[in-house]
Structures are given as structure tokens and as C-alpha cells.
Amino acid sequence: MTIADTTWGPDSDGNFVLPVCTACSSAIWPPIDRCESCSSTKWASRQVLADATLFSWVTVHHTDLPEFKSRVPYTVGILELIDTSARVYGLITAKPSTLSIGQKFSITTRGADHIWEPR
Numbered sequence: 241m242t243i244a245d246t247t248w249g250p251d252s253d254g255n256f257v258l259p260v261c262t263a264c265s266s267a268i269w270p271p272i273d274r275c276e277s278c279s280s281t282k283w284a285s286r287q288v289l290a291d292a293t294l295f296s297w298v299t300v301h302h303t304d305l306p307e308f309k310s311r312v313p314y315t316v317g318i319l320e321l322i323d324t325s326a327r328v329y330g331l332i333t334a335k336p337s338t339l340s341i342g343q344k345f346s347i348t349t350r351g352a353d354h355i356w357e358p359r
């Protein structure tokens with residue numbers, strides 16, 4: 241298995257799974273061939289807390305993607321995982337007018353969707 245094949249995202253226990261460097265414990269995210277912190281090529285999938293802070297967000301009002309047309313407007317956020325500082329993206333259910341940089345979020349799973357909700 242290559243690091244690009246790694247499963248990532250929330251698990252059923254509410255934790256987040258990411259590839260992590262086995263030499264220095266830095267998250268290797270997005271998945272690339274070596275650790276950006278120490279250049280090690282050794283990694284393992286590891287659970288990290290699914291708690292994050294909001295780094296940025298955008299609200300989409302128009303899309304050409306058929307699978308998202310019924311969802312507009314929707315908000316996508318970039319969130320920084322507290323455990324690893326890795327930045328991940330996801331759907332946010334809160335109203336954009338209530339969002340602020342650094343706001344705390346946790347992830348939940350609804351069907352195939354990974355949704356970030358304020359804590």
C-alpha cells in the first residue's frame with residue numbers, strides 16, 4: 241500500500257484517522273511520499289482527535305456539479321486538527337454569519353457525509 245491509498249477521515253468512534261510519520265509523529269497531510277518535517281518515508285495510519293479550529297471557509301451559491309446542486313447554498317470549511325495541525329476540509333452546517341476564525345469544531349458522520357459542527 242502506498243501513502244496515497246491510505247484511508248483517512250472520521251471513524252465510528254468519533255476519532256479522525258490520518259497517515260502519521262512514525263519517526264517524528266507529524267501528520268503527513270495531504271499524503272505525500274515523505275514527511276515534510278523530518279523527510280522520513282515511514283508512516284502509519286493513526287487516530288487523532290476529531291477536534292479542530294476553523295481556519296477559513298467559503299459559501300457556495302452556484303455549482304455545476306450535479307451531486308451538489310440540491311445543496312446550494314452550502315459552506316465548506318478548512319479546519320486545523322488540534323492534535324496534529326493538519327488542515328482538512330469539510331461541509332459545515334452552521335450559518336456563515338455565526339462563523340469566526342479559530343472557532344472550535346468537531347466532526348460527525350451522516351451517511352457518506354463528513355460534517356463539521358461547532359462545539
Ligand SMILES: [Zn+2]
Binds near residue numbers: 265
Ligand atoms: Zn517525520
